[in-house]
Every structure is written in C-alpha cells, then in structure tokens.
Amino acid sequence: KGAPVINIQPFVNGTQASFLTYSSPALNLLNNSTVRYLGGSLSTRVIPIIYTLVVTVGIPANVSILCLLVTKIRKVSSAILYCSLAVSDLFLLLSLFFKAHYHFHGNHWVLGETACRVVTACFYGNLYCSATALACISIERHLAVVYPFLYKSMPKRMCAAWVSLALWGVFGVAIIPELIVQQSYWLPHLNRTTCHDVLPLDHSSHMFLLYYHLILIIFFLVVPLVVIAVCFARIINKLTRSHFDWVTYIKASTLVFSIFLVCFVPPGVLHFVHYVQLFVDGTETLYVYFNVAVCLCCVHACLDPFLFLFMSKAAQSRFHFKTFKRKTLSSVLLTRNT
Known part of the structure; x- marks a missing residue:
C-alpha cells in the first residue's frame, strides 16, 4: 500500500533527480518490510531465478505437449481441455519472462505502463484459468469413472469445446x-518504478481491486479446490472398491489433486x-x-x-485392460462352444 506524493522531494541519495523524467505517478511506501523486500535478494535474485528455471x-x-495434443483433438475429447491448459500455461510462462526481467533489475519496471498492465493481467488471469481448467479435467475424469454410461452417452467433444x-x-x-x-x-525514495507491487489502495479504483480479487479467489480458487477434492475422493473410492488393478489411474488422479493442493x-x-x-x-x-507462494x-x-502424459498412460492401461478382458471372454466362449 502506497500513499500519493503531494510535495515531491526531487533528491535521491543526496543527488537531485528530475521528476519530469518519470512518467508514472509517485507513491510513498508505508511499510518498512515492503521496502526491505523490494531491495532484498529474495525479490531481486531468488524469485527471478525460480521464474527463469520455470x-x-x-x-x-x-509447446511439445501442445503439438502432440493438436493431433489428438479429433480422437480424444479431453485433448481439448488439455490444449486450453497448455495454452494458458504458455501465456503465464511468457508473463514470467517479463516478471523475471523486472525482478532482476531491482524491481524496477522500464517497459512502460501498458506492458505492466498486460503482464499483470496475463499473470493473474492465467493462474485463475489454469486452476479452473484443472477442476474441469477432474470433473471429466469423475464422470468417466463414477458414471461411465452417462459419460459414454454424452457429446464429449462438443462439451469439451464449450467448457x-x-x-x-x-x-x-x-x-x-x-x-x-x-x-x-x-x-x-527508492528511485525505481514498481509494477503492481505498490498501489494507492485508498483510491476508489484500486479499492475495487480488493473486492474483485477476493471474489476471484472464492470462485476460481476455492470453488475449484472443493470440486477437485470431491472428484478425487469419489474417484479413489470407486477405483479402490474395484476388483481390478487401477494403480496407474489412481496415481494420475492423485497427481491432479496434488498439483492443485501444493501449487494453488x-x-x-x-x-x-x-x-x-x-x-x-x-x-x-x-x-x-x-x-x-505465488x-x-x-x-x-x-x-x-x-x-x-500420466493421464494418457492411465487411459492406455485401461484400454489394454479392456482388450485383455474381451480376448479372455472370447477364448472362454470359444472353449465352451467347442
């Protein structure tokens, strides 16, 4: 939270600085811990290094998965949802490239206001989009396992496209x-321009962001968490009661739940x-x-x-299981007939 600067003191570290060279509005920081964070190694080294590795x-x-998914959209309806997740992740990763640049430069944004808005919107928007996509994938897996006959009769490709x-x-x-x-x-006082780190939250337009983000968190993080948890519990309950080996499928479902639980x-x-x-x-x-945490x-x-890849392996193992079951049944019938 920052306070608008009314009487600007054009001196930074004893040197006179021209305010006219800065196109962004000026704010004063109100919290010393935030000052330490913006100038510390955590935000200028550790976080951007993690972003760079990601x-x-x-x-x-x-990109590799997306190229593979494009060839499977006509055959596998769930590929549409995975395509959306991959594209969302790519947008997020592109925004991380610019955020890493910002942090490496001492939390100093040099790319202009428009770029700051686009990168911030892309960053947070795709976090919510990815969380919702994982919830939709969990719902699809839940229908396939718990309600297989209903799932088989559904127009899966059209539903996936609308979702x-x-x-x-x-x-x-x-x-x-x-x-x-x-x-x-x-x-x-820090002689730097921040991007989304310090905002005049007493202003009505920025106060609106508080309400808005609270609503987004509830609907696009809390609700997906509940959905994924319920779907995960019912899938595991259904598969563990089965007499067949569904270890791979259980691991795949556990991976979805774990990613959401740990990352989101x-x-x-x-x-x-x-x-x-x-x-x-x-x-x-x-x-x-x-x-x-972000x-x-x-x-x-x-x-x-x-x-x-894990889901594909699980689906492939299920296909081989069904093929094996059909061959076994056919051999039994053939034996009986002879």
Missing part, C-alpha cells in the same frame, strides 16, 4: 480490471488473507510470504505437461 523448462514442455470457451471467458473477465487500472508507480492452495489462502488485512486495517505483514505456484506450469 520458463526454461515449462515453455519447451508445453474451453467458458475457461477463456473466465480469463477475459479476470483480466479486465488489471487492464484498466494504473499498475506502475514511481517510488521517489497456499497462494490462494495467503492472497485472500492479505487482501482482507489490507481491507480491514491496511496492514501487509503477509505480503512477502504471498509473493513467495512464485512457487507458477511451478505448476512445468508439471501440467507431465499430467497429460
């Missing part, structure tokens, strides 16, 4: 406020509590922890491609 691994993995359109509708709605609100501000729940909780604190009394004691959340963009 981008290095995630972009080739998601994917809805996912991108979620993304479109999520990014609108970030695109229309000022995101970059110059901090005179901590930042979601910290994000919600952080915004509640800002709204109630203006404190920001969780801000540093929230940024670390950084670790982005690791899911590297794990999602392996999720598709």
